[in-house]
Amino acid sequence: MATENNNLSIYDKATIPNAKNFRFGIVVSEWNPEITEGMFQGAFDALLDCGAISENIVRWNVPGSFELVYGSKRMIQSYDMLDAVIAIGNVIQGETKHFDYVCEAVSQGIKDLNVQYDIPVLFCVLTDNNKQQSIDRSGGKHGNKGTEAAIAAIKMAQLRKDAKF
Numbered sequence: 001m002a003t004e005n006n007n008l009s010i011y012d013k014a015t016i017p018n019a020k021n022f023r024f025g026i027v028v029s030e031w032n033p034e035i036t037e038g039m040f041q042g043a044f045d046a047l048l049d050c051g052a053i054s055e056n057i058v059r060w061n062v063p064g065s066f067e068l069v070y071g072s073k074r075m076i077q078s079y080d081m082l083d084a085v086i087a088i089g090n091v092i093q094g095e096t097k098h099f100d101y102v103c104e105a106v107s108q109g110i111k112d113l114n115v116q117y118d119i120p121v122l123f124c125v126l127t128d129n130n131k132q133q134s135i136d137r138s139g140g141k142h143g144n145k146g147t148e149a150a151i152a153a154i155k156m157a158q159l160r161k162d163a164k165f
């Protein structure tokens with residue numbers, strides 16, 4: 001479902017596992033902070049709304065979205081008890097192809113972390129054509145990708161727990 005004309009951040013708590021026993025890591029890019037801070041707040045608020053305890057949420061900052069991969073990897077290695085990690089970034093198209101390379105590197109790198117480690121890493125990176133698209137998706141008319149990523153993180157943490165043998 002495309003985001004346009006939809007708000008994908010609305011969720012029914014009755015359909016979300018209780019997050020009270022889960023521990024979450026959140027890695028936040030400092031590029032476009034007015035966007036990434038909005039996504040962080042959306043994620044943090046949704047985690048708490050679904051039962052998570054603030055003391056069980058750890059946040060690290062990284063310079064840009066490209067560094068989300070290394071930051072998420074080191075967070076997984078540093079905290080052996082995390083149930084999910086949310087990687088938050090915002091990449092906005094500029095004049096050059098740099099946008100393409102950053103987006104590709106981040107998406108592939110986060111995918112690789114999901115293969116390499118047994119901790120779900122959620123891809124919460126807005127890759128937009130312009131700043132208005134980012135504003136609309138970080139707490140604006142199209143919802144908040146941070147909220148969506150938090151709900152996905154809770155579901156994946158529960159899936160990982162249930163799959164334990």
Ligand SMILES: Nc1c(NC[C@H](O)[C@H](O)[C@H](O)CO)[nH]c(=O)[nH]c1=O
Pocket residue numbers: 029031032063064065066067089090091092093102
């Ligand atoms: N242009 C954006 C960047 N660029 C910086 C890179 O992410 C990286 O920090 C740099 O190449 C050094 O390794 N990052 C964003 O998150 N958003 C952008 O729009």
Ligand SMILES: CC(=O)[C@@H](O)COP(=O)(O)O
Pocket residue numbers: 091092093094095096097098099100102
């Ligand atoms: C995604 C980027 O790195 C981009 O914002 C940089 O802008 P430009 O392509 O104009 O150098």
